[in-house]
Amino acid sequence: MFSKATQYGIRSVIYIWKQSLNGNRVGAKEVAEHVDAPEPFTAKILQDLVRKKIIGSMKGPTGGFYVGKEHEKFTLKDLVVAIDGTGLFEGCSLGLNQCSEVNPCPLHNEVKKVRDHIIHMLTAKSLKQLAEEVESGETVLSRFT
Template sequence: MFSKACEYGIRAVIYIWSQSKKGNKLGVKDICKEIDAPEYFTAKILQALARQDIVSSTKGPNGGFYIDKEQENIHLMDLVVAIDGDKLFYGCGLGLKQCSAANPCPIHHEYKEIREGLARLLKTKTLRELAEEVSSGKATLHSII
């Protein structure tokens, strides 16, 4: 469903969120250790997210990634679109260039429901909520090894 880049990105950002409340910044190495993701690859993703203003970052000692006031009301949807784009949310399930109610593919209507359900989920969930799930121990970002 989501690309690997997106999976790592979501996990990384949720982790940053879950720690950012305490005001501290997080290094890529720490993040990747916690979420069990490849370091250099995840670094690239976070840098791209910083450029798109989904997360913030500073260089130098005590630097790292963190969440800024302006990023407080970001939804999971914004994050997913920033990494994977929005093709998943408007594209045809069977890959037709044009597919609509007027000219539908054989699964158009049912697939549309699924797609919209997913969009609804991602638009409903704020990063804040997801981070809270993790902070409170109700959810996890890595497999128990």
């Protein structure tokens, strides 16, 4: 359902949140190792997320990626849009330019129901809440756990 970039981004941000909950900042290498993602690709995704203010970063010996109070409002939908744009949430499934609520294509109404459900799923919890679930053991972040 998500691009590789978005999959790595979600896992990375949840890992960063988990570390930040414990007062730690982490480097791209550590993030990539813990979320089973290629380091250069992960670093690029993380820098993009810093530019889009989904996460923060500090330079220097005690630096790294982090999240804080200013990042608590972000949801999976914000992360998906930051990495892949809004394509998952809009546009005609058949590629028709004139498809709309007023002029629906044959799939419009069914796809709208699915999109509404996906939007609900991606906005129901914040990224921080997802990290707290990983931290408590309710969910897992690694397929190796």
